[in-house]
Amino acid sequence: MSWIDWIVLIVTLAGIIAWGLHKSRTTKNLDGYFLDNRSMRWWLVLLSIMGTQASAVTFLSAPGQAYADGMRFVQNYFGLPIAMVVLCIAFLPVFHxxxxxxxxxxxxxxxxxxTRTLTSLLFLLQRGVSTGISIYAPAIILSSLLGWNIYLTNIVMGGLLIIYTVSGGAKAVAYTQQLQMVIIFAGMFMAGYMVVHLLPEGIGxxxxxxxxxxxxxxNVITSGVNEHGFNWNDRYNIWSGIVGGFFLQLSYFGTDQSQVGRYLTAKNLTESRIGLLMNGLVKVPMQFGILLLGVLVFAFYQFKPAPLFFNEVQVKKIEQSAYKDSLHLLQLRYDLVNNERAEAVGEWLADEKAGRSSEASAAKMKLLVKQGDSIRTEFKSLIKTSGVGGDASDTNYIFLRFVINYLPKGLIGLLIAVIFLAAWGSIAAALNSLASCTVVDIHKKFIRKDCTELADYTTSRWYSLAWGVFSIVIAMFATNMGSLIEAVNVLGSLFYGVILGVFLVAFFLRRVQGHAVFVSAVVNELAIILLFWKSDIGFLWLNAIGALGVVLLAAVLQPFMQKKRPFEGTAA
Amino acid sequence: MDQQTPEKSPWLPSWKAWYVVVLLALAVEILLFGLLTNYFS
Incomplete structure (x- = not known):
């Protein structure tokens, strides 16, 4: 990185920390520290929930996913707007x-x-581990591409944000997320402009x-149907996106404290609702835009030589192994295909523009792309068979490799800052929510029930710090997990469905009581883990299965369980 | 359940109208994405 990039990076990160500290003043009690005294307007709530959901992995993996697999990943978010509406009708009035x-x-x-303690512990387990992954995921990519020390990168990625998160709680988290989202959108927009600008002359x-x-x-819309009928193992299609995605997003926004804690900061129910509904409006187009960036990078590499493998560290490892001759052979073949493909794409576009028959040139272009893909697959197999270790997938490296190789000085620093800021936004919210659950659901229930407001405030700050350190430790231990955006979603899907099921019973099955729902949740959690372990079912379905499993089993068990006084305060 | 009076804003419709807007926007997006997929395939 040039010194200009370093300056842009350091100034941006230091600015965010200073802004977070500036916004740290709040009342010294739980209301002030975790909810900013319920004072926020809807646009702050909106930017906060968007900043919490969009982690660094979103901005690194999604363009790479589009490069490798096309745009169909956007279908994953189709259930989100529907989930926002259901949340506003059923969940928010009760919470408020x-x-x-x-x-x-x-x-x-x-x-x-x-039941409260079980769901809170499931959340702490899942969110604690996934926050560690949220630190490690961008850190390993930056350290590979820029040659940074991974341990130091983990500490900067997960450590600096602790300063303002511990000091200012929910208020500092929300105000920094606001500024972070503005910088992130500006950076991604500039990157998109540059990809188009860097296309060869005459290509728009x-x-x-x-x-x-x-x-x-x-391939934005896919049906998931093949010659054998509907493919349940297909991860992204319109049906898994709407049904599975709905349950995933309902669970994430309705039962994951890292999100619930954001919209509980709103000054009233209406501000919460508008914040969530606006999220329902902008999320799908935003993901579409990020994926489109990956598609444009793909188009760019049809005219310019693409690397055989986007993670150079893995290439160097093979070069220093006994397989270096195989690598050189693959590289020669790939260079040849790259050159021929660029010509073929040019010919096809010329045919299209001239209105000539383009079938022959299209077939040639597709064949060469297929040959290139097959050489890349051979290299990935080489990584596995050579035993050099490391990740055999380079999806997460595609976008940043492009940024480093082709974007001008200054913009590289800004986009690396974007990765840090995106990570900080979601990690800060996660730490704040982990601390709030530990203090409110565990500490004040089982360890010290009667504390002064100031003692609660001090304890909350210590727990925020402790969770920050825990997440960095998890990041240090994290190893290869394939596509990291999927690793986070898969981990969430193991727990989200069951937690959502408990909440659905709470809202919609008023006669079902604690014992039945508790037994149902434990049984279904074990079943989901078993199902994930023993089958290849697409992970989005686990959310729906877990949620419906808890609802059905709780309804069946209730008549056999001891009856308790019905709760008066809920309504659908 | 909701005992609060929604605050009036000069340009925002009530939150109930947003339910329809959000779901309609999703339907339009899916339709446009379908057309896009079809056009470029």
Missing amino acids: SLKIYTAYEFLEKRFDLK FADALKTSGKLGKL
Whole structure:
């Protein structure tokens, strides 16, 4: 990196920390530290929930995913707007009227302490580990591409944000997320402009789209149906996106404290609702835009030589192994295909523009792309068979490799800052929510029940710090996990469905009580883990299966369980 | 359940109208994405 990039990076990160510290002043009690005294307007809530959901992995993996697999990943978000509407109708009124700090607090009022504690512990386990991955995921990519020390990168990625998160709680988290989202959008927009600007002369945005579309990358809508019928193992299609995605997003926004804690900061129910509904409006187009960036990078590499493998560290490892001759052979073949493909794409576009028959040139172009893909697959197999270790997938490296190789000085620093800021936004919210659950659901219930407001405030700051250190430790231990965006989603899907099921019973099955829902949650959690371990089912379905499993089993078990006083405060 | 009076804003419709807007926007997006997929395939 040049010194200009270093200056841009350091100034941006230091600016965010200073802004976070500036916004740290709040009342020294739980209301002030975790909810900013319920004072925020809807646009702050919106930017905060968007900043919490969009992690560094979103901005690194998604363009790479589009490069490798096309745009169909956007279908994953189709369930989100529907989930926002259901949340506004069923969840938010109850959360706001009960004046709770954590989502799980509601479950004690509705069921009993053990159900609250179980769901809170499942959340702490899942969110604690996935926050570690959120630190490690961008850190390993930056350290590979820029030659940085991974341990130091982990500490900067997960450590600096602790300063303002511990000091200012939810208020500092929300205000820094606001600024972070503005910088992130500006950076991504500039990157998109540059990809189009760097295309060869005479090739414009429309040509890039045409080329990518012809090569199967604009597959935004897929049915998931093949010659044998509906493929349940297909991860991204319109049905898994709407149904599975709905359950995933309902669970994430309705029962994951890292999100619930954001919209509970709103000054009233209406501000919360508008914040969430606006998120329902902008999320799908935003993901579409990020994926489109990956498709444009794909189009760019149809005209310029693409690397055989985007993670150079792995290439160097092979070069220093006994397999270096195989690597050189693959590289020669790939260079040849790269050159021929660029010519073939040019010919196809010329045929299209001249209105000539383009079938022959299209077939040639597709064949060469297929040959290139097959050489890349051979290299990935080489990584596995050579035993050099490391990740055999380079999806997460594609976008940043392009940034480093082709973007001008200054913009590289800004885009690396974007990765840090995206990571900080989601990690800060996660630490704040982990601390709120530990203090409100565990510490004040089982360790010290009667504390002064100041003692609660001090304890909350210590827990924020402790979770920050825990997440960095997890990041240090994290190893290869394939596509990291999927690793986070898969981990979430193991727990989200069951937690959502408990909340659905709480809202919609008023006669079901604590014992039945608790047993149902434990049984279904074990079943989901078994199903994930023993089958190849697409992970999005686990959310739906877990949620519906808890609802059905709880309804069946209730008549056999001891009856308790029904809860008066819920309504659908 | 909702006992609060929604605050009036000069340019925002009520949150109930947003339910329809959000779901309609999703339907339009899926339709446009379908057309895009079809056009470029």
